[in-house]
Amino acid sequence: MYNNSFFKKILLVASVVFLYSCDKDYNEIGGDLIGENNFDFKKETYSVSGYNQKTGPIQSNNLEVNPLGIYSSTNFGETTANFNTQLTLPALITSVSTKPFVESVVLTIPYYTDATQTKTNADGSHVYVLDSIYGPDKAKMKLSIYESGYFMRDADPIGGFQQSQKYFTDQNTEFDNLKIPTRLNDNPDKAQNDEFFFNPAEHVVVTTDTVTKAKSTAYIAPGMKLNLNKDYFKAKIIDAVNSGKLASNEVFKNYFRGLYFKMEKSGGGQGNLAMLNFKAGKITITYNEDLVSTTGGATTRVKKTIVLNMTGNTVSLLNNDFSANGSAYNALPTTGNTTEGDEKLFLKGGEGSVAVLELFDKTDVKGYDANGVLTGPNKISDQLDDLRNPADGKKILINEANLVFHIDAAAMANSYEPQRIYLYDFKNSRPLTDYYLDPTTNSTDPKKSRTILDGIIKKDATSKKGVTYKIRVTNQIRNLINNKDSTNVKLGLVVTEDIGIVTSYKLKTPNTFISQAPKTSVMNPLGTILYSGKSTVNEAKRLKLEIYYTKPN
Template sequence: MNTTSFLKKALLVVIVVFFASCDKDYNEIGGDLIGGNNFDFNKASFSVQAYTQKTGAIQSNNLEVNPLGIYSDSNFGETNANFNTQVSLQAAVTSVGARPFIESVILTIPYFKDDFKTKVNADGSRTYVLDSIYGAANAKIKLSVYESGYFMRDADPLTGFQQQQQFFTDQNTLFDSNKIVDRLNDSSDKSQNDEFFFSSTEEAVPVTDSITGAKSTKYIVPGMKLNLNKEYFKTRILDAANEGKLASNNVFKNYFRGLYFKTEKIAGSTGNMAMLDFKKGQITIVYKQDVASPTGGAPTREKKTLILDLSGNSVSLLNNDFSSAGTTYNSLPIKGNAAAGDEKVYLKGGEGSIAVLDLFDKTDIKGYDGQGNLTSGANGISDELDDLRNPADGKKILINEANLVFHIDAATMANSIEPQRVYLYDFKNSRPVVDYSDPSANNIDPKKSKLLFGGIIEKGVTSKRGTTYKIRITNQIRNLINNKDSTNVKLGLAVIEDIFRINSYKVRTPNADINSAPKASVMNPLGTILYGGSSTVPLEKRLKLEIYFTKPN
């Protein structure tokens, strides 16, 4: 009883001391928690070599979100994003009644909005702020929607139909040349075609109660809403139902092969680009038909609705134009300086580029100075990683935390939209690093989840512009040091749209340098410029691996 009571009290004291210490900085932890002068708490900065690696054209089919429009960036040129998708029936239609007449054909695609900035007005309407819109507000583009004439197969015949058919960012000519020439969004309202823009204005729809006759207003959140040619859809869709073309989706997808969205720049406008979830898009066809009377009398008119979903195979089609901007990026070699590293690394989503990182360097080292920097020693050239694994004094170290800190070239990026997140992964094996398994993950916001793993942009208090990205790789470094069989693989860094999309997509022309890049990077059209680990970079901006560790005296 007395022993048990003592142990409980001792455990309570330890717990109190531990939680009281959590709010202290690293130096205080080293002195107070470990104490007794038995351990030293240190910080060391290690060199990292990084270089730019361009992907070229890359696989872009069946992305969760896709860019549409035109975005101009002074550092990365102008990107034109088109899109092609299959269309499917919500329900099979085996026949349509006599004298069919289409009242409306409306294409709708919702926009992403910032719920935290939405304001509710006194009349019940709302003022919205759209999310993931790049470029000047309400900048206009020419938007054309066509029926696609290209059949997007599910499986690749070159693999004996054993693998999914891949489509790539540079195949716009293929889909453009196979489109059906009739423009479907041919409304006289130019905001739906020749002067289209992504509007944040909600739609107010008058509503009359069918029982009381009371009138009210229904507000519909902002989204793309295009009136499509009614005669075209009567001929292609309703008239084809009685021919069996709408009897199943397998038949229908071969008959009506989808939609092709084409965007073009117009005079006097820089253009605009939006990220869209096309799979939530629909074509709603409202029509009337004759229904035979069961008693043999005159037929009655019946209103019907036929809905087509923008689901099935799809592809993001991108074109980069460097004729007026992004000349520095365009002149970069496909592969940067892998031996010494680049002074700056350029990350660009879509058909863009990633960075390749080498941790640890061959350096003349023996220990660490009072500021935690590596010091030169008399033991000659030694590998940094080997020195951590096998300290010269034989005293094993304990890794408390390890981070990669990337500094943004803020001056060059001053007029660019900055990616909100970058993603670190195992470049050699195209998979996440160990620290990706972050217990802080949540599914609320894919751009802000996995906070412990990091990679989210950090901004200056005054400038509100990006300063750094920091990524935690504590377990990655622990494994390298503690498991001597672990391989110090090259790491990749890319801008991303969604932290949960960790699979990789194939580059169009794989080679010894690169064969894939993260799918989430293909989804994001933005770019950023980071300082590398080259010795020519000022020390305070230089890419570094920061390790906090405990070492016995």
């Protein structure tokens, strides 16, 4: 008993020491870099070069969230985001009885709302503010929904059935040409088609009890709610049940190939764009049919429903137009100045662009052998060589290392700004060590986890516009200095929709410099402009690697 108690005490002490060490290791030095004393740590800055790399058309199937609408940016042109999805059956339907009559066909897709701004009224109703909407409030657009004629395969027959089929951002023409040309959202209410807008109002549903006749009211959070053509779905779905078309999802997905959402401008409006979780959407077909009793032969009229979920293969279809805005971005070459770097870094989501960074000055006139003896050029930056081989033989202890990106505030003054950017190993298309070693989580919004890694926009208190992004690279730099065989790989920088998603998607046309980019960047419709390490326009805001360190006496 004594030994067991003693062991628990030792374990407790060891745990406290370990947790304190972890906390000390991960504790940020200050917060923002400007105006800090950093606990008397020494600070050095090092060069960073960066250039722009456009992706061109990029894989965009089966994203966690998808844009829908029209978004005009002063820096990156106008993007029209269409969408195509397969439909699936949660329950297989093998038969429908006699005299079926379709009461309603309703398509619903929830909107994202800002929970911090939701207000509850005395009668139980709510006032909502939509989240992830970009552009003028309640902007009207023309929304057309069609049955898709494009069969979206699961596997790639050319690449082999072990490889999933890829679909790309530039395939809108293919899906549009194969749509079944009957508009399904043809309700007389123009807010459901020709004058559609993302409505923040909640849906009010009043029901009457069939026995007591008492009425009850339910309030449903905002979302797309469209009445689709009943005759079309009766012929296409209800009348096809007895032929076995809904007996399996494999048969059904080939028979009814899904929905194609097409967005166009309405009148002179510029439109807006929303991020949607289409996989939470569905079509509910409510119908009546006659059921004949198997015992007495009596006929009973019953109400039934068939639900079609939007959980099959999907693709985000993007059209970029630079005729009005975005001429500077459009004029950028596919690959920027890989030798000297570009003046500014243009990060754009969707079918967009990545910034490629190289840490430390490229000057290489000296090197060191295994014993630390000075030699000639060794294809390693002299700045990094000197950090690995200090002249006095005393290695520095890296307390913190950051990349601080200054936003071109003038260029971004009238644009929506990405709330976060993501830095990754460009060569190997994977996160940095600092990503994996960040234990912070956010239970209410996982996309805001890994706050030590950072990358979250810092805004001016008065203008509420972005000033900087800071990304922690402490462990990346420690590894480079302490492990001389570590390669100073190129780093990629992109806008991110979700910091928890680190997989990469393929470019449709890879080149010598790039073949893939982070999936999370494809999901984000926004862009930003940052000063690079070469910037001559504003030298004070040049991109630098900032290292805080201590050195033994």
